[in-house]
Amino acid sequence: MSTLEEQIDIDVPMDVAWDSLHRMETYPRFVDGVRGARSEDGIRTSLDVETGGRLRQFEAEITDRAKENVMAWQTTSGPDLAGTFSLLPIDRGHTRVQARIEYDPDTVKETFGGPKGFAQATAIERLVRDDLEHFKELTEQQR
Secondary structure (H helix, E strand, C coil), X not given: CEEEEEEEEECCCHHHHHHHHCCHHHHHHHCCCEEEEEECCCCEEEEEEEECCEEEEEEEEEEEEHHHCEEEEEECCCXXXXXXXXXXXXXXXXXXXXXXXXXXXXXXXXXXXXXXXXXXXXXXXXXXXXXXXXXXXXXXXXX
16 A cells, blocks of 8 residues: 655634535535535445546545544545545644545556556645645635
């Protein structure tokens, strides 16, 4: 498994960032490739993801460690992916969002296509950074 860690500082209080992170229906607005997202019961989430020109459905399970301000997730169908989003207060009006993604490069290549090795890792890093930037923009606009 490979691990990717990225972070971004956003200009909203931590509770606003936490609420925005849990609004699954907004994921298509900031996660590249996600065309639809539905929370089944607050724990299970269904994602419609466009990969290689095809729409695929992935299921994920989400667990919160609210006291630690951590949202953890893992796919239960589709590629084997897992990760966490940790929120850290910078001050009363600013929050650091840390994303940690664990993935198998071969599985990601089979599922999503694209290059292998270093080129793939660079592409995944860029994608996660872009998604975090879009999350920042969306969350700061909604406050």
